[in-house]
Amino acid sequence: MSVAAELGKITLSTDAETPVDTLFALVAGDMQAVDALIHARMSSAVSLIPELSRHLIDSGGKRLRPMLTLAAAHICDYVGSHHLNLAAAVEFIHTATLLHDDVVDASALRRGKVAANVVWGNKPSILVGDFLFSRAFELMVETGDLSVLGILARASSVIAEGEVMQLRSANNLGTTEADYLAVVTAKTAALFAASAEAGGALADAPLTIVGALRDYGLNLGIAFQLTDDTLDYLGGEQQMGKAVGDDFREAKVTLPVILALQRASEPQRRFWQRVIEAGEQSDRDLDTAIQIVRETGAIGESQARARAYADSAITAASRLPSQEMTTALIDIAEFCVARAF
Amino acid sequence: MSVAAELGKITLSTDAETPVDTLFALVAGDMQAVDALIHARMSSAVSLIPELSRHLIDSGGKRLRPMLTLAAAHICDYVGSHHLNLAAAVEFIHTATLLHDDVVDASALRRGKVAANVVWGNKPSILVGDFLFSRAFELMVETGDLSVLGILARASSVIAEGEVMQLRSANNLGTTEADYLAVVTAKTAALFAASAEAGGALADAPLTIVGALRDYGLNLGIAFQLTDDTLDYLGGEQQMGKAVGDDFREAKVTLPVILALQRASEPQRRFWQRVIEAGEQSDRDLDTAIQIVRETGAIGESQARARAYADSAITAASRLPSQEMTTALIDIAEFCVARAF
Numbered sequence: 001m002s003v004a005a006e007l008g009k010i011t012l013s014t015d016a017e018t019p020v021d022t023l024f025a026l027v028a029g030d031m032q033a034v035d036a037l038i039h040a041r042m043s044s045a046v047s048l049i050p051e052l053s054r055h056l057i058d059s060g061g062k063r064l065r066p067m068l069t070l071a072a073a074h075i076c077d078y079v080g081s082h083h084l085n086l087a088a089a090v091e092f093i094h095t096a097t098l099l100h101d102d103v104v105d106a107s108a109l110r111r112g113k114v115a116a117n118v119v120w121g122n123k124p125s126i127l128v129g130d131f132l133f134s135r136a137f138e139l140m141v142e143t144g145d146l147s148v149l150g151i152l153a154r155a156s157s158v159i160a161e162g163e164v165m166q167l168r169s170a171n172n173l174g175t176t177e178a179d180y181l182a183v184v185t186a187k188t189a190a191l192f193a194a195s196a197e198a199g200g201a202l203a204d205a206p207l208t209i210v211g212a213l214r215d216y217g218l219n220l221g222i223a224f225q226l227t228d229d230t231l232d233y234l235g236g237e238q239q240m241g242k243a244v245g246d247d248f249r250e251a252k253v254t255l256p257v258i259l260a261l262q263r264a265s266e267p268q269r270r271f272w273q274r275v276i277e278a279g280e281q282s283d284r285d286l287d288t289a290i291q292i293v294r295e296t297g298a299i300g301e302s303q304a305r306a307r308a309y310a311d312s313a314i315t316a317a318s319r320l321p322s323q324e325m326t327t328a329l330i331d332i333a334e335f336c337v338a339r340a341f
Numbered sequence: 342m343s344v345a346a347e348l349g350k351i352t353l354s355t356d357a358e359t360p361v362d363t364l365f366a367l368v369a370g371d372m373q374a375v376d377a378l379i380h381a382r383m384s385s386a387v388s389l390i391p392e393l394s395r396h397l398i399d400s401g402g403k404r405l406r407p408m409l410t411l412a413a414a415h416i417c418d419y420v421g422s423h424h425l426n427l428a429a430a431v432e433f434i435h436t437a438t439l440l441h442d443d444v445v446d447a448s449a450l451r452r453g454k455v456a457a458n459v460v461w462g463n464k465p466s467i468l469v470g471d472f473l474f475s476r477a478f479e480l481m482v483e484t485g486d487l488s489v490l491g492i493l494a495r496a497s498s499v500i501a502e503g504e505v506m507q508l509r510s511a512n513n514l515g516t517t518e519a520d521y522l523a524v525v526t527a528k529t530a531a532l533f534a535a536s537a538e539a540g541g542a543l544a545d546a547p548l549t550i551v552g553a554l555r556d557y558g559l560n561l562g563i564a565f566q567l568t569d570d571t572l573d574y575l576g577g578e579q580q581m582g583k584a585v586g587d588d589f590r591e592a593k594v595t596l597p598v599i600l601a602l603q604r605a606s607e608p609q610r611r612f613w614q615r616v617i618e619a620g621e622q623s624d625r626d627l628d629t630a631i632q633i634v635r636e637t638g639a640i641g642e643s644q645a646r647a648r649a650y651a652d653s654a655i656t657a658a659s660r661l662p663s664q665e666m667t668t669a670l671i672d673i674a675e676f677c678v679a680r681a682f
Binding site (some may be wrong): 105126134146160 | 352367385386387389390436441444445464465467468469471472474476479480481482485487490491494495497498500501502504505508509554
């Protein structure tokens with residue numbers, strides 16, 4: 001799901017305007033054009049392709065990644081219309097990875113809707129993902145800019161590497177913090193980084209600015225994923241669209257688990273071996289897990305790590321030309337982790 | 342599987358040098374460099390990626406698609422080394438589609454070996470396919486040539502469209518000859534066409550030459566697939582690596598079936614409905630099917646169609662500069678259908 005949607009659904013008050021909404025307002029005209037382009041380019045004489053694509057693309061993701069691309073291009077004073085192609089391409093790459101992810105994870109839900117693999121089966125999800133991925137490259141070719149093609153092609157292979165790495169850490173308590181960070185960086189942060197970087201590269205911005213955009217996206221992506229993984233064990237008053245304990249029930253080895261394991265007593269270690277490694281869980285285990293990650297300080301430490309990445313994102317953004325959109329990027333990084341406190 | 346392997350395995354005499362071998366000898370130096378590049382670029386710190394890639398890439402495909410790219414570049418007097426990148430990219434795209442194909446078809450075998458999806462499971466096959474596909478675009482970015490990127494990106498989305506189309510025709514006797522040809526053109530011929538066309542485009546050849554290369558590849562690809570689908574019902578003395586009746590047992594609606602159905606008596610129509618639509622087959626049904634496609638003339642007609650596409654490929658090749666490699670291309674088109682007679 002797009003981070004915007006993910007951020008949106010955990011807004012503490014549903015009426016509050018988030019920094020994501022603020023950025024959206026600043027690029028609203030462009031986003032309308034991107035939306036039109038996305039719908040035009042997911043069309044195909046093979047009707048199942050737009051049908052399945054629409055199911056996911058129109059499911060309420062707020063498209064933070066293409067917004068990063070547009071904001072980056074504007075901050076770098078880009079003149080032209082190719083940033084629209086680039087933003088649509090970024091969303092297509094993201095959508096393609098979600099389709100393949102849901103097949104790999106056998107997901108039942110995506111963005112609160114029945115996942116495409118459940119509605120149409122795995123085969124069309126794999127193939128429509130391939131289609132959208134190819135269309136992303138067609139859109140980028142139209143920008144006439146080889147540097148953005150290089151940035152997104154590289155990010156795409158890194159994402160795939162991250163996904164393969166992640167397979168190895170399923171049910172695997174031997175997963176180290178370094179393994180976890182490598183997966184998060186590749187699987188989630190690489191596309192955030194590329195989305196922002198490519199917007200600056202398209203505008204032919206100086207390398208220092210393009211580098212700052214990349215650093216911003218990379219650190220924002222890591223901060224976002226760490227926060228998301230932490231929230232899975234928080235719950236309580238913070239009502240989220242995503243149910244507390246989803247990762248736990250899927251026996252995912254996320255940062256709270258890794259840190260709790262480092263601090264585990266012998267009975268706690270046996271607990272994690274049973275619920276994560278063996279995947280044997282009963283009704284009360286989630287409560288126990290939440291209690292352990294809190295008492296061992298694993299949650300506090302996870303939040304602190306996320307905070308540090310958000311701070312790095314803010315530092316990177318402060319190297320960008322000062323303007324309204326840059327302020328929105330800084331506020332988004334702040335908002336991204338604030339939700340976990 | 343690469344066409345070379347497919348062609349190779351059905352050589353009537355195993356000692357005979359085929360036109361594919363002749364072309365290979367003409368580009369042997371380049372192919373060695375392409376092979377090195379392929380192995381260098383499928384490397385990853387995530388060891389499962391090169392492991393799984395190697396399983397398929399080193400399984401004896403003779404790589405006709407990258408050979409077409411190299412031959413096209415040479416015929417157009419290309420000077421430089423980027424044709425090697427392009428040829429490696431073409432093979433990566435082909436390998437990625439095979440990996441996804443085998444997941445979609447739940448294939449047990451590929452190139453006579455246990456398929457990757459069986460050895461490692463569907464998840465790594467999907468994700469390593471994505472990785473190789475992304476690497477293909479990275480390789481193409483290095484050519485610095487947007488036109489070849491456009492040609493291959495377009496071909497990739499057409500291939501995905503063809504694969505989705507094909508899902509609809511499974512067990513579906515309503516599949517028309519036009520449907521079948523659309524699938525074959527998109528799924529098989531588009532990459533042959535793009536492989537040849539891109540080699541010419543990289544060399545900045547005149548549009549008429551690039552067009553001839555494209556026409557050659559497209560028609561060769563269709564001729565090849567039609568022949569392959571016909572051979573599935575031939576058998577007899579012509580011993581092939583692929584077992585006779587594979588398509589039949591998978592209830593695929595290929596050209597021989599479509600043509601036989603057009604000519605079917607009422608009992609024959611019921612036969613096809615049972616074995617293809619309902620998928621209910623017993624031991625003697627393959628023999629009956631072979632008898633029907635022969636007696637109705639469906640096989641002869643399928644062969645004639647394949648022959649016509651091969652002739653179109655030869656006509657297209659005759660518009661190319663006359664040289665040894667062009668002769669090899671013509672001989673390959675000839676060989677491609679000759680195996681079915």
